[in-house]
Amino acid sequence: MSRSTWSFASLVFSGAVVAMSASTCTCILGCASDGSAHTDASAPDATDPLGALPQDFAIELAVEVGRGVDVSPRAEERAAVYVLLADGSLHAEAEIAPLKGKRPARVRRLSREQESDLWRLVVDGGFGSASTSDSLGNVWTETPSAGTILVKVRVSANGQRWCFLRQYTPATEDERAVRRLTRALASLAWMSDEPLAETAEFPMRYDLGADPYASLKSPPTIGRQRATIVTPVPAAGGQ
Numbered sequence: 001m002s003r004s005t006w007s008f009a010s011l012v013f014s015g016a017v018v019a020m021s022a023s024t025c026t027c028i029l030g031c032a033s034d035g036s037a038h039t040d041a042s043a044p045d046a047t048d049p050l051g052a053l054p055q056d057f058a059i060e061l062a063v064e065v066g067r068g069v070d071v072s073p074r075a076e077e078r079a080a081v082y083v084l085l086a087d088g089s090l091h092a093e094a095e096i097a098p099l100k101g102k103r104p105a106r107v108r109r110l111s112r113e114q115e116s117d118l119w120r121l122v123v124d125g126g127f128g129s130a131s132t133s134d135s136l137g138n139v140w141t142e143t144p145s146a147g148t149i150l151v152k153v154r155v156s157a158n159g160q161r162w163c164f165l166r167q168y169t170p171a172t173e174d175e176r177a178v179r180r181l182t183r184a185l186a187s188l189a190w191m192s193d194e195p196l197a198e199t200a201e202f203p204m205r206y207d208l209g210a211d212p213y214a215s216l217k218s219p220p221t222i223g224r225q226r227a228t229i230v231t232p233v234p235a236a237g238g239q
Contacts, residue, residue, distance in 0.1 A: 053116045054157040058086045061185055062152045066144035069170055073193045075186035076178075077149055077170050082185040086156070088115055092189035107189045114188065119157075121184055125177035127155055133162035151178050 061082045072078060080094035081104045088111070093104035110118075122128045142165060144150035153164040168174035 053112065053119050056086045056156060056159065057084075057115060057119055058156040059084045059118070059122065059185075060152075060154040061182060062140075063182060064144045064150045064152070066148045066150065067146045069147060069149060072170055075191055075193055076151075076182040080182075080186070080191075082182075082189060084110065084115070084118070084185070088112070090185075090188055092185070092191065094186070094189075094191055110188060118184060118188070121181055122155060125181055127153055127164055127177070127181065128157070130160050130162035134165050139163045139165050151175070151182060153178065153181070 059082075063076065063078065063080045065077070065079050069077070075094075078095055080092065083091040083103055085091070088109045090107050090110055091104045092107050119128070126132055139152050139154075140163075142150065142152065144167065148167050148169055151166045151168075153166070155162055155164075164178075166175045166178040168179075
């Protein structure tokens with residue numbers, strides 16, 4: 001075989017090997033990529049962090065204080081009503097009597113990320129399933145016992161609605177799950193543990209001196225007395 005023929009054969013063989021190697025690498029990478037992509041797609045948390053959030057998620061939580069309970073600065077130990085609607089609207093009012101079916105005032109609108117964090121807290125606290133709810137009829141008619149705090153929770157998700165009742169004594173660590181949920185809603189509603197008198201900001205007033213437009217203003221006319229014209233009296237003996 002001549003040198004030119006051998007060189008041409010070597011070039012063809014080398015190209016075939018390179019092509020085969022590239023094809024093999026492509027197949028290996030492609031197969032691995034396809035397999036991993038398929039695996040990631042099957043995990044909603046990896047592709048969509050909000051995939052676990054139900055589209056109709058809503059929650060209503062009411063805190064009622066029983067007789068004999070001292071006034072507490074803690075959000076989970078004050079009478080309040082929190083309502084989160086499915087559109088993200090958060091309504092809340094604190095330190096009020098039960099609204100008896102009336103919706104509290106609107107505070108803000110939550111983002112989908114905030115709703116997702118709240119839903120995860122609901123699930124982690126054991127309130128995310130109807131199978132574990134309290135089957136006591138209408139829990140909204142229940143009242144707290146003396147010296148205790150009663151929390152009523154109503155959750156709506158995935159076309160269902162279920163309720164929970166939790167009761168605890170103030171200044172304890174009982175019912176931590178519902179305490180965390182209450183504090184989360186209070187925080188989202190911009191409510192603080194501090195009394196209002198300690199957190200209120202009063203406006204500062206400044207004395208800017210004399211009014212620079214005082215000389216241009218008309219004098220007040222209301223209440224002014226009309227000038228009295230006095231006629232001089234002639235002296236005695238005059239003409």
